[in-house]
Each structure stands twice: as structure tokens, then as C-alpha cells.
Amino acid sequence: MRTVATASHLRAAEEKVFSEQPGVDLMSRAADAIVSVARVIAPSGPVVVAVGPGNNGGDGLYAAAALAGDRDVLVWLAMGTGHEAGLHAADEAGCRQVDAAEATESLTDASLVIDAVLGIGGRAGLPEHLAMFVDAVDALGVPVLAVDLPSGLDTDSGAAHPSFRADCTVTFAAPKPCHVVGEASERCGDLVVVDIGVPVPDTGVFVAEESDVARWWPVPGPDSHKYTRGVVGLDTGSSHYPGAALLGCAGALHAGPGMVRYLGGAPQGLVVSRFPSVVMADGRVQAMVLGSGWGDLEDAAERLAGALSRGVPLVLDADALSLLPADLPPGSLLTPHAGELARMLGVQRHEVDADPMGKAREAASRFGATVLLKGGTQYVATPSGTVTIAVRGPAWTGQAGSGDTLAGACGTLLAAGLEADRAAILGASLQAITASRHPGPHPPDVLASFFPDVIADLVDVADLR
């Protein structure tokens, strides 16, 4: 997991470094990292460096100077001015200064564009002349390496302001919100986070990585059996929405439970004919999943009361989210999408869209349970106030039924004994990683059928034998 830091967090951390270590040269460290990555993306050929007026431009100028040792480097002062000492270094090293027209013309031969226009000091959006340059870069498909963040983005949000579209972004100390949430994150390409000696501040916001999924995935030991691995009960689906039962079972079964019990109102023959290992008899469970595909079941409240009386952690999804009791069992997980979260909080959907992280955190605090807010960016908020963003996946995962399989997978992980936040982070990340590795579109149950391949690949395969 990596800590996510805002621009002001980063500035405070940097100021502390400067006050404690006067004269420390963070900019050279930043430039060194840019140069290493630039050489991997484009080992040879001319480089065009678009330079802004502040320290982001300074990073770019020192990188330009280092690269000019063995190739043509063109420097364009995109805002008319640039970091004085950096400019001097670039001139000394033989970089050639060009104007907007020449920078654009030179794109036809360029092997790389380095975007060092704006970083954490930038205001969102691009002036017209830069937007035109970005269009030319995109049209020619020249690879772009962004310094700190693609210029034009707002550091602290996922909003899709006009910006560079990077193939790779080299950022410092910690990812910022624009790197990990919303459409902005899609503009960053591969993210490289470099330690330049600025300590990572404690923010309570994290982003999960594939390596976390590998590390935390519950792997059975030699003495494990179905009860110790975890029995998950599903009260999902109904005669109106029988498919939800199948989708939940698909998600639960392919996440590796000890046993799945189906205790819902969909036709039992339907479930067992598709999934013969699912047990229809009631009995001991270590976690329950409720609500997906209930519709307006008349006995929904009784079903929820029955599940509550078991005293095990619950995954409450979809229709069960409108019946939230005052006291949820410890370790329970709520899995709303934005519309459901808005209803839970009694606010408008656009208010959730405007501040998804804040609203997920508010719901976790109000209901005393972990909240997995589903969508393009998935936030896992705990009652203690931490938020973790799950690994991101392709947008076609957003289809009817994906949430049902996800709830089933989370139920399996809760039954295995994971804390609710880990179960949510792993379930959501597994679905996203699977969708990335098995490009579809696949319907949600087919996607779930690929979970085992992905788990086997993520977890040390030897552990599964």
C-alpha cells in the first residue's frame, strides 16, 4: 500500500526537509529519476522538453541538461520563463531553446516529450497554446513522460481537466489524488513513485497495489479444512432476480471459500445445477452476504434479522442497504454504489460524485461499518477514518451483475477471517486485476471464473499446492 498525499501535505513535508537540511538538493534527485525513466522509455532520439515557470520546470531543465550529453534536446519555455539555474544548466549542456512553432514541428522526429510545465503548484487546465501542443503530441503518438503529474490536472482531484496525456508519470515521495482517482488517473500512464528524501506524510489515505493482494490473500495451510477456511452463506437473489443468486455464488466460489451455503429465495435447482458444490442446507457460517437481487422482497427485514442473529460479519449489498440496522455485527461491510450511498446518507447523488471519498468516510462513521463505495474508483472507508483506494480496473467491469459477484467474493474473504477493509480491498482489487488481465468484455460470472487463475498468479503458486 502506498500513502496518498495532497499538494499541501507534500509542501509541508518538503518544507520540513529544507528547514532540517538547509541546502539539500531535491531537484537534482528528481531530475535524476526523470532521466533514468526517460532513457528506458526512449533510449535514443531527440527529446522535446516543455518547461513551465516553476520548480516543475526546474526538474525538467536539469533532466534536459543530463539528457543533452548524448542526444538532441529541445527546450521550450511554454510559459515564457523558466527556473533560472536550471535554464543555465540546460544552456551549458547544449540544449537548444525553441519556440512554440518549432517545438510543435520537431514532434515529427521526437522520440519523447517531457512534460515539465506544471506540477503540484499548477492550477487546473491548460492555456490554449499548450492545449494545441498537447493535441499535436497526441495526434503523432509521441510518448510523453510527465514530471510529477500531467500538466493541466488538479493535483488533489480526479477531475478530467484539459491536460497532457502521459505514458508514464514520475512523481515524488507519494502518489497524489490525481494519480489514483477518477479520469485524471487514466491520464498518468504508468506511475513511478520516487523517493527523493522527502518523508511520506501520514494522511490516512492509501492506494492498494497488486503486491498487497498477493501478500494478503488468505492461503490455506496443510491442516486447513472447509470450516477453518471459511463458510460463507448467501441470502441473495429472489424469484424476480434469480440471476443475482448465481452471480453471488460465482463470485464467492471463485474467491476460494471452504464452503458456500445458498440460503436465498431463488430456485434451489437453478443454483445447484450451475454450481454443484454449493450447499443448500442451512448451518454454520462465518459470514453472510445479503441483499443483491432482493428487489422488494416482502420478508427482507426478517431475512436481515435472521442474519443478524447469527452474530457473524455481514456483507450488505444493494437492497439490504436500505434496511440498515442500528447495530451491525463487528467487521461488517457495506457495498453501495454512488446512488445507494446517496440514499444511505440522505443526500443527492451529485453530492456523492462531488466528494466520493468524503461521503464514503461519512457513511463508515455513521453506520459503524466498513464501506466499499463501488464505481470506476473504489474507496474502502473504515469507521476509524482511513480510506484505501482499490487497484483500478478497466471501465467495462461496470455492468449489471458485477456488484453481485464482488459481494460474493467479499463474503468469502470475510468468512476466511479477514478484517472487513482487507476483504473489500482484496475483493474489489481482484475483480479489477482480473478484468485487466483478461480483457473482455466478459459478463460478470465469466470474469469471476478467471479469479482462480489470477489468484494463483498473484500468490506464490507454491503456496497453493
Ligand SMILES: NC(=O)C1=CN([C@@H]2O[C@H](COP(=O)(O)OP(=O)(O)OC[C@H]3O[C@@H](n4cnc5c(N)ncnc54)[C@H](O)[C@@H]3O)[C@@H](O)[C@H]2O)[C@@H](O)CC1
Ligand atoms: N519544492 C521542492 O523543493 C521540490 C519541488 N519539485 C518540483 O516542483 C514542483 C512544484 O513547483 P512549484 O511550486 O514551483 O509549482 P509548479 O512548477 O507546479 O508551478 C507553479 C508556477 O506555474 C504557474 N502556474 C500555475 N498554474 C498555471 C496555469 N494553469 N497556467 C499558467 N501558469 C500557471 C504559477 O504561477 C507558478 O509560477 C513539483 O511538482 C515538483 O515537480 C521537485 O523539484 C522536488 C523538490
Ligand SMILES: Nc1ncnc2c1ncn2[C@@H]1O[C@H](COP(=O)(O)OP(=O)(O)O)[C@@H](O)[C@H]1O
Ligand atoms: N467505470 C468503472 N470501471 C471499472 N469498474 C467499474 C466501473 N463502474 C463500475 N464498476 C464495477 O462494477 C460493479 C458495479 O456494481 P453495481 O453497480 O452494484 O452493479 P450490480 O448491482 O448490477 O451488480 C462494481 O463491482 C464496480 O466495481
Ligand SMILES: [K+]
Ligand atoms: K508536469
